[in-house]
Amino acid sequence: MKRVHLLVTGYVQAVGFRFSMRQAAEEIGVAGWVRNRPDGSVEAEVEGDEQQVAALVTWARHGPRWARVEEVRSVPVPPSGALGFEILPDA
Numbered sequence: 621m622k623r624v625h626l627l628v629t630g631y632v633q634a635v636g637f638r639f640s641m642r643q644a645a646e647e648i649g650v651a652g653w654v655r656n657r658p659d660g661s662v663e664a665e666v667e668g669d670e671q672q673v674a675a676l677v678t679w680a681r682h683g684p685r686w687a688r689v690e691e692v693r694s695v696p697v698p699p700s701g702a703l704g705f706e707i708l709p710d711a
Contacts, residue, residue, distance in 0.1 A: 621699040623652070623667040628680055630690035632662045638707045640684035641676075648675045651702035656710045663711065667702050 628637070638654045641664060645652065650668035657663055666676050680692050 621667060621701075622670050622673045623665060623697050623699040623702075624673055624677065624694045625697045626662075626664045626666060626677065626680055627657075627693040628662045628664070628683070628689060628691070629660075629693075631686075631688035632683060633660055635686035636684045637662050637687050641680065642705050642707055644679045645676055645705040648672050648679075650676050651705055653702075653706050653708045655708035658711060665697065665702075667699055 633656050638656065641654045645666065648668070650666050650672045652664060652666040654662060654664040664680070666673050677692065677694055681689055683689050
Protein backbone atom coordinates (compact mmCIF):
# COMPACT_ATOMS: atom_id res chain seq x y z
CA MET A 621 0.00 0.00 0.00
CA LYS A 622 1.04 3.56 -0.71
CA ARG A 623 -0.24 6.81 0.83
CA VAL A 624 0.54 10.37 -0.24
CA HIS A 625 -0.33 13.80 1.09
CA LEU A 626 -1.35 16.19 -1.70
CA LEU A 627 -1.44 19.97 -1.76
CA VAL A 628 -3.26 21.34 -4.80
CA THR A 629 -2.97 25.05 -5.59
CA GLY A 630 -4.63 27.31 -8.12
CA TYR A 631 -8.31 28.05 -8.61
CA VAL A 632 -9.46 24.93 -6.77
CA GLN A 633 -12.12 26.09 -4.31
CA ALA A 634 -15.77 26.83 -5.17
CA VAL A 635 -15.45 24.69 -8.31
CA GLY A 636 -16.55 21.30 -6.92
CA PHE A 637 -12.99 20.04 -6.52
CA ARG A 638 -13.58 18.12 -3.26
CA PHE A 639 -16.78 16.46 -4.46
CA SER A 640 -15.24 15.59 -7.82
CA MET A 641 -12.14 14.19 -6.11
CA ARG A 642 -14.28 12.01 -3.86
CA GLN A 643 -16.12 10.68 -6.91
CA ALA A 644 -12.83 10.03 -8.76
CA ALA A 645 -11.37 8.34 -5.65
CA GLU A 646 -14.38 6.05 -5.35
CA GLU A 647 -14.19 5.15 -9.05
CA ILE A 648 -10.44 4.47 -8.83
CA GLY A 649 -10.78 2.62 -5.52
CA VAL A 650 -8.53 4.66 -3.24
CA ALA A 651 -9.17 5.61 0.38
CA GLY A 652 -8.42 8.87 2.16
CA TRP A 653 -9.77 12.36 2.59
CA VAL A 654 -9.89 15.84 1.04
CA ARG A 655 -10.52 19.32 2.48
CA ASN A 656 -10.21 23.03 1.71
CA ARG A 657 -7.46 25.09 3.34
CA PRO A 658 -7.78 28.74 4.40
CA ASP A 659 -5.15 29.82 1.83
CA GLY A 660 -7.39 28.74 -1.08
CA SER A 661 -5.65 25.43 -1.73
CA VAL A 662 -7.03 21.92 -1.35
CA GLU A 663 -5.23 19.19 0.56
CA ALA A 664 -5.82 15.46 0.51
CA GLU A 665 -4.39 12.15 1.59
CA VAL A 666 -4.81 9.24 -0.78
CA GLU A 667 -4.11 5.56 -0.07
CA GLY A 668 -4.19 2.51 -2.31
CA ASP A 669 -1.92 0.46 -4.49
CA GLU A 670 0.73 2.33 -6.46
CA GLN A 671 -1.28 2.45 -9.72
CA GLN A 672 -4.44 3.65 -7.98
CA VAL A 673 -2.63 6.42 -6.13
CA ALA A 674 -0.85 7.49 -9.32
CA ALA A 675 -4.20 7.61 -11.14
CA LEU A 676 -5.74 9.95 -8.55
CA VAL A 677 -2.64 12.17 -8.50
CA THR A 678 -2.92 12.42 -12.28
CA TRP A 679 -6.60 13.34 -11.93
CA ALA A 680 -5.70 16.03 -9.35
CA ARG A 681 -3.41 17.72 -11.89
CA HIS A 682 -6.48 18.89 -13.81
CA GLY A 683 -9.39 18.37 -11.39
CA PRO A 684 -12.97 19.12 -12.43
CA ARG A 685 -13.82 21.18 -15.50
CA TRP A 686 -13.99 24.56 -13.73
CA ALA A 687 -10.75 24.19 -11.75
CA ARG A 688 -7.46 25.76 -12.82
CA VAL A 689 -4.77 23.69 -11.13
CA GLU A 690 -1.38 25.40 -10.92
CA GLU A 691 0.56 22.82 -8.91
CA VAL A 692 0.14 19.48 -7.17
CA ARG A 693 2.71 18.69 -4.49
CA SER A 694 2.84 15.06 -3.42
CA VAL A 695 4.69 13.80 -0.33
CA PRO A 696 4.71 10.13 0.72
CA VAL A 697 3.30 9.44 4.19
CA PRO A 698 2.88 6.13 6.06
CA PRO A 699 -0.20 4.11 5.06
CA SER A 700 -2.92 4.07 7.69
CA GLY A 701 -5.17 1.27 6.47
CA ALA A 702 -7.95 3.78 5.77
CA LEU A 703 -11.23 2.66 4.23
CA GLY A 704 -13.47 4.90 2.15
CA PHE A 705 -12.90 8.46 1.01
CA GLU A 706 -14.35 11.41 2.86
CA ILE A 707 -14.63 15.16 2.62
CA LEU A 708 -13.37 16.67 5.86
CA PRO A 709 -14.39 20.04 7.28
CA ASP A 710 -12.24 22.94 6.13
CA ALA A 711 -8.86 23.25 7.82
